[in-house]
Amino acid sequence: MNTPKKLVAAAVAAIALLGAPAQAETPPNVLVVAQNIDDIVALDPAQAYEFTSSEYMANVYDRLVQYDAEDTTELVGGLAESWEIDEENRTITFTLRDGVNFHSGNPVTPADVIYSFKRVVALEQNPAFILTQLGWNADNIEEMVTGEGNTVTLRYDGDFSPAFVMNVLATRPASIVDSQVVMENETDGDMGNAWLNTNSAGSGAFSLQDYRPSEMLRLAANPDYYKEGPKLDQVIIRHVAEAATQQLLLEQGDVDIARNMTPEQIAALPDEGFDVVVSPQAAIHFISFNQKVPELQNPAVWEASRYLIDYEGLTSTLLDGQMEVHQAFWPKGFPGALEETPFTYDPERARQILEEGGVELPINVEMDVFNFAPFTDVAQSIQASFAEVGINFDIVPGTTAAIITKYRARDHEAIMLYWGPDFNDPHSNAKAFAYNSDNSDEGYASTTTWRNAWAVPEELNERTIAALNESDPEVRQDMYLELQRDVQAEAPFVIWAQATLQVGMAENVEGYVQGATADLVFYRLVEKN
Template identity: 70%
Template sequence: MRLLKPALLSAMLALPLATPAAFADTPPEILVVAQNIDDIVAIDPAQAYEFTSGELVTNTYDRLVQYDAEDTTVLAPGLATSWEIDAEAKTIVFTLRDGVTFHSGNPFRAEDVVGSFSRVVQLNLTPAFILTQLGWTPENVAEMVTADGNTVTVRYEGDFSPAFVMNVLASRPASIVDMETAMANAVDGDMGNAWLNANTAGTGPFSLNTFRAAELIRMDANPDYFNGAPAIEGVIIRHVAESATQQLLLEAGDVDIARNLTPDQIAGLEGELQVETFPQAAVHFLSFNQNVEALTPPAVWEAARYLVDYEGMTNSIIAGQMEIHQAFWPEGFPGALTDTPYSYDPERAAQILEDAGIELPITVTLDVINAAPFTDMAQSLQASFAEAGIEFEILPGTGSQVITRYRDRSHEAMLLYWGPDFMDPHSNAKAFAYNSDNRQETYTATTTWRNSWAVPEELNEMTTAALTESDPAVREEMYLELQRRVQAESPIVIMFQASYQVGMAENVAGYVNGATSDFVFYRLVDKS
């Protein structure tokens, strides 16, 4: 594989960001991507919780078991080649892959698995709950995950099916970190967190060369990757917030892939280009913070479901990007509720509010990411909700600004999206139907807590029961009922499921964009 010449690399990294004319033709062995990447808050696998950071982690780290570019529906061996499950003893013994090295050159060891899992639990940052739900705590994790030669034994507590546990271990925070490198860069007991938010320390198909927040990501191919070296020498992802600019760059041949084009731009692409459509697991919703008194009556939640112009948006501003979906588990996965009982009916919504004695108008701020198609969706909601006396004041912001306000519970209404943390219905059920402690000081990374919704105890109990149910058919019906309840009785109005259209140069092949951000793979991309 030919290495990128230093002069060419320097020229690519030095390109100004302001105008399309500043870009040069893409190098033959480098994939250049135009994408809005300003949602990134963290890239340390123990902290990364945004869509774009998930893509970066997936391409630079591995897990014991993982969904891979070659088939994103199959849970395949990763850094473990085999495993033995003892459901009665609640243990899984993994045999590790030999001969793997980290990007630093350090050998991959069983101690890195133990240290990586322990590190997530001890740091206790946003995605830690994915692993701690296995009963792991800072006090017991050393006993729950142990190494013996070339094997690692994982123990868990709780009545979980082994399939659930395996999906947890295939999730983003279960990525294996080069612990020697991480701890060598630790500062004030942070276990290398600050350093890993600017660098990577994985075994993945790419290593991180450059990361500049809201500006640029540069990844270099790992020629020694255990699943085979990538077909290209590297990937450059440039932050281009404006979709119109992305279109111009793609048509001019200055980028190979444009990731955030609107339906009109997709339809209007000129030149020898191709468009790929990828179904996505993300569900898009409108939610109301229950710390705002005017938004607490259930009649407001019910009326809101009839104030969304579902068909109007899917036939225009989000055509090809989203489909109507009104339940928290995405269509295409087992256990998804596909009923869509709500449609745009402002007269019915007005009657619901009148019958409940709701004082109108209600004026509420609506936080939205300042990028297509979200701002267009916000304007549609602003117009349709005004029909019934609910007046939105739109507050646009960068992805990180909006997400930070959401996590702080400082918003009033929020237009946002949610993707499952791992491939099990419990991932979204916990996010949309469970909140056992609504206190401000008990931060929880769920939509329920972030909207200050004290979920009824019956729903909490139903969520817990579905998680522990061993009969697959019974478990599926339990999740269907949970979705029906949330669909009808929560301050979270689920509206759409994403479908993703990507514009690409005709010589690009092998790009994989699975159902979640953790399934975006560049390893198989070829520019012939």
């Protein structure tokens, strides 16, 4: 693929920054980002399932429908300019935009859409489950996804809300690839998988120009992008693992944006010359009680616990800049999120609830906690506040892998965790916090309800499925708001915070978009004044 000379020159200038002296300045037409990118395992949309690779795909590939830089909360047409939904027959027919080309210059066609979905299902890599929940498999995909003229018709097998289906189609594995280029680079029947992990074949605002694992990603602007094109010629994402080094590079002018600084480093930035973007992230933090433990089965314990966390104290001091108070299972920043926070730290009220509920005190229970900051510090604060009313936590720190394994086996007592959605639809978290159709040990489900052995009331199960299937968007949103209120008040979970992210940047950078998930990070609108 040919690269314009001005882009090559910019790239050389930007890469030279790797050895730049103090007070360097990044090129005016290049954005340089310091970020830990060693999580990348794959860049192929059919395989990639990591945070950094998700950000990469949001900028390099388009989908039929997507969330975009102008408004990360609104689902809009991507490669599809319009669509018709036939709920009765479970089909959606998309009309593709005219005149949209891949980076290669090849036009985007229905054949590319069909091929893209087919290869995700056929390769069966990590993210394939997101699409196969529509009832797609290797045997039926050619019947479920078809094309004619400039349209693509998708069929799905399930009584799903069209909103749910559309959100599935806006996810990473639904990215559309240039079938001609990918097939030309196929090796040993891998459908271009190896090649796509070091090259791109998209139609997005940027294309991949260079990738060096644990070193850098270099993206070149697509001047022919069908929407407003990127304002800068290139984005260079440098792998910088140490947060302190990121801060130093930002202050010296060697980078324009630092993505992984700590709150302390953010606070230490000079008052002049720098800005900070603060964004809620999708991870919600909670404590849950295993219902196999008799002492934790009384709903009065769950209710009292909601008044034994110093929400404001924790988020304004110990966790300042890392979390904010949030008390519902669907995160702020997504359509349909419940932002009401009815619970406050009130030990006296908790004592009254425990007494009226007939709870025998003291309760002594183990609480599993990740063995690194800020989790250990938060656990100690919560341990002290719960002890005031006779609920005594024995903190059991462990590695992430050990705790998750214990949790999946339902062998814990109490546990402090966080949870994030797999895709941008409330059902992604509703199924985790408000649904459990089989509470037997043999009925394993990757949900926090099953893992905590909570036999969800059948009425709540039915409402969760009803919300999944509801076709009216406004009615559906109201149903999820009510589900969140009920789980907030009546489930064996105490949801207490949502992660936030602080991004430091030079004050001349404008237009950077940091949404609630890695799928919602965009560079297309960035400019340097």
